[in-house]
Amino acid sequence: MSGVQSRVSPSPWVTSRATLVASWLRTRAVLREWTLPPTLKFSGLGRFGEVLGAQCLAPRETLIVMSHLKQQKVKMLEVQFVGDDDVLNHILDKEEGAKFRKDRAQVLVNVKKLMKKQENDQDEDDQDDLKDENYVDILGADSQEYLKNGCVASGGNKVYSFQTRKKPEKMAELAYEIAKTSGKSVPLICKNTEKMASTPQSSKKQSTSEKDQLKSDEKNEFLSTPYRLRKRLTAVSTFPSDTESEYSDSNSEDDKGIKQEEEKISEVLMDQKRLTKHSSLSSSSCKKVSAKKMKKDTTTDLVEEYFEAHSSSKVLTSDRTLQKLKRTKLDQQTLHNLLSKFSPPFSAELKQLNEQYERLFHKWMLQLHLGFNIVLYGLGSKKELLEKFRASMLQDSVHVVINGFFPGITVKSILNSITEEILEHMGTFRSVLDQLDWIINRFKDDSSLELFLLIHNLDSQMLRGDKSQQILGQLSSLPKIYLIASIDHINAPLMWDHSKQSLYNWLWYETTTYRPYTEETSYENSLLVQQCGTLALSSLIHVFRSLTPNARGIFRLLIKYQLENEENPSYIGLSFQDFYQQCREAFLVNSDLTLRAQLTEFRDHKLLRTKKGTDGVEYLLIPIDTGTLSDFLEKEDKEA
């Protein structure tokens, strides 16, 4: 069996998870009591950095000492491929060690499993805050094994030791997992299930011995391991796995120094570890038992998980970028065209779902009239639904539709459309509050006035502010203004405190539609959508062509300077004096004034921004991203 093939299944370490979670929780509880000196900072291993830091202060917890040593090994790790012999050697060692530990016998079911386990440890990433158990498991298991092996181990060490840079593959793994979960049979699956059949024995044993220990959520994990196994195989055969060199730390600049520091510390710790070796073996096992109780405290666990996830500044992800993939950002139009070719599945069910909601329309109207306001939540765009509601129920009444997701929307514009278009008031108001007062008084005086407000995405960027919500709430609390709104953001309800909630007087309705948020996201400056790139480029070219040759030269100078300084993060622009000097040298302008006149032209087209620096000097900057600028230069050079 080669090393590659032996990375088959993570199942063995799943088995010991339940017990180890407990011990890890205990460990963390201990760690929390020690304070981390602010001067010590570790990189590279995220959570481990913290653990190590604590260790330096009070190296009592042997478990951690072990893990620390592991970390040291990571730094030395070079070899990725492990031969069978190496692996087998270490397994023999392991088995001897296993006899020490009766309570964890199920982990060491057979040689094969152990082998997988080691491989797996290497594969797993300790950064994953969701699957904290994995981390715990690895920490616990490895430290114990390490104890048994003694402190020096040559080739095998690299295999057993920690490797923390597998994040992307994990996602890929899951992808395979999901890809295979449907009932549809893909040829690959057949192949996999055969392999599955060869290792059923191990998983069965696990299931009997472990089930009682596992909590329900962990059970799910456990049940899914066969999928992982399959997927791992497919990953090997089909997935064009990327070379390791592509992975790197998110900020690798200061890595080196810290590594050295770590190594120093580890040397010191090495001695201490030898001393405490024996005691820890017994203590860690009894700790496990006692700490099981602590597991109940899941809420604090969640809190800790959060801080765990955010305490370290290092996150390991792969370095691959979209540019390498040659999949450039799409613009809105192409995206739209592409998506229109794709028809969403489950249209029958979606229709059924929608019909169910449409039946509520009359009830909504009734409840609106009785002084409640209605808020819709749930996954999927609710615009269509509300639009249908509008078309079927509100044709004979005055109503305003407000697209909260529209980037330019403000409370002021909402109030304006009410005062100007509905109440037909031509005057202006000194402040939004005045305007609100005026509207409230109008509605109080004239009881025949009725108004429906439909707000799509009440929780949008522009409307979620406290003041906006207060004003909208006051508006909706008027008995003759009926508000029906939709929210999408997961934290949207946090916008409202008790007093606002009572102003709104909400009735909540769940309307999960699964409709794509096409319009809602079309305004958003999305990550992958090249929002205005082409637009900016074409307008840039357009403006540029209308310029005089001198002005073109001036602008080109500025672009070039800006591109040269692309890498400089503290670049704030070209100072006016320098720019003038450069222009003069290129014989583009003859005086300060002419340059300023030219610049005004750019400024009018929003191609230039001036900023006063801290020293009072004027700096010039083109507010267009560098990609577009270089594209522009390329194009211009070609034409020239």
Place this chain on the structure above:
Amino acid sequence: MATSSVSKGCFVFKPDFKRKKISFPIADYFNEGESLSEDSKLRFDTCQLLWQQMKSEAEELQEELNKNLFDKLIEFLEKSHLEFRKKSTNWNYQIKSREIPTAALVLGVNVTDHDLTFKGLTAMLRDTITPYVVSLQAKECPDVKHLLQKLASQVMGCHIDMESTEEEEEECVQLSQKKMHYSMAFLSTWYRNVTQKKGSESVNKKITSSSQWKKSPPIVIILKDIESFSTKVLQDFIIISSQYLHQLPIVLVLGIATSPIIIHRLLPHAVSFLCIELLQSLSCKEHLAKLLDKLLLTTRFPFKLNEKALQVLINIFLYHDFSVQNFIKGLQLAILEHFYSQPLSILCCDLPEVKRRIHSLSEDQCESIRRLPSFMRYVEKQTPEKQVASLTNERFLKGRMERKSLSLHIYHENFFIVLKCLHAFTSSLPKYPLGRQIRELYCACLEKNIWESQEYEPALQLLRMLAKDELMAILHKCVEVFRSSPGKQLGSTAEKLKEFLAQFQSLEESNEEENGSGSQQKGLQKTDLYHLQKSLLEMKELRSSNKKQTKFEVQRDKVVDMIDNLVRKYLFPPDTQTLYEVVYFTGAHTLREHLNAAPRIALHTALNNPYHYLKNQALKSEDDSIPNVAPDICIAYKLHLECSRLINVVDWSEAFATVVTAAEETDPNSTASEEIKEIIHARFIRAVSELELLGFIKPTKQKTDHVARLTWGGC
């Protein structure tokens, strides 16, 4: 679509023609848009009527509860500024006049209820004491300038309301147009003018309380939410107004939600300018208890909540906001839902009205009555002939119904009396085995037979140990309950109670004699150990048997037995009653869904388990995983859960593509056409931007082509 544009966010629609309004526009919606039948209109009217009655009852209760507080406040106001009115010039007053009389109203955390209290307060003050009542909120007063502006405009506005003479109005218009800079000095000159003018005028319209007030009514400034005011604004305002105190009789009323200490914390220096009187309002829990008593524990309103629904409303109250207003809102929703969803709720009205309505029931309605579970249970207990009759003969059915609705009414009457009596008995027991508040006891009784509950027996045991004065107090309470209830059903019990009371009274007199005679001590003689033990044992026996024999204990047992009998006879849960469905609202989950929704959970479920919403077999999965045919956003979500804080978009997109291609049954070995790949990429982009909209991820600059996760640990 008419409502999407790249340049506009608001779209106003006005109907072209003013269509003539339908006579009952709201009721129209009541019947799911179908043609308005007489029946549903009647149902809607009943619903509205019932709600209006309950609402006005609740408002009355609120007023009544506030009355005490308001009376104290008025008393305080009358005391303050006595010297000002007398225009006294003595030295003492000069010193004192630096202190602003301040009433601190501690109103509790239920901020949502405060508005109503303040509204009542303002109205009452305007009617009885002064036209110059100003109520200010923190959000209107970001700085002193705004505060003074608000203050002045409100004070003068009040004045104009009262006077409404032409010249005043003109003046006012001028003022509001100018929006001139208001200051305290300006206000005080204005005040002097007005009061002098008034002094010369002899007529006074509204204010009648005391002649003193006519001359110089105080200016009451209500700061509704003192906690949210900024320290600086308050401090400045207080210092300024204390300077003008000898010209303007200012009184402050502070609304406090937390505790009175907040005044000192907010105003460490300016507090010396205040002369504070603390007034406590009724706690919201008591308010709720009173409200339940008035609205639900009464036969006045036919509408009732079942155990679960009531529990939902009470839980929202106790665990979320302590807001009585929200509780009333929940009640309103419950009423609406009940009448909307239960066609037979047409019979949920007063007793005489029910009789009339029963006679006019249509055939369909009779049929649906026959289908009521509670009615079916009732029919099953009948003799076969009667069963047939009630299932076929409409007239017979109506006769039965009439009788049953009457018996339901009587059941409720008795139920509430006995419930209140039982509460009187058990509310003072140690550890409150049956609950301290009547709502707890009520819920328990609604749920099941209370005497079968675990806590009932111990409670009775404790009752058998009550001291006499306690027992008498309880009996007095019970007599009070009987007296206040209108029904005469339990008349004999009331008599019995009075008898018991009388007996206890007489016991008290005879007790002293008994004490004298009964306690003759047998002196312990010197004996050996065996004899001592024996005699002690004898004495113990004697004492225990003696104890049972005291008259008081006999009576006490009788009382406890009586209440036990009452409970067993009358306190069985309402769902055993025929026609239970007509008056009890059972949709607890609808209340929770609409009042206490969980949007995050809904979102998570939709993403994690689409089968919950889309009932397609292809989406079914046994464990945590989701099938690859799931909607794009679900797949993207699932994949992103695997990552920590940062997610590499490229990896994400590849993983996504893997899943999606597998779902489309294309041969993974053959390279898919470029177009399909493009489409998949586009789908991925959409899924990612949707997740961004939902707040799961956000773009980050930490690393190129990465996004940051905003959630951790699932949802």
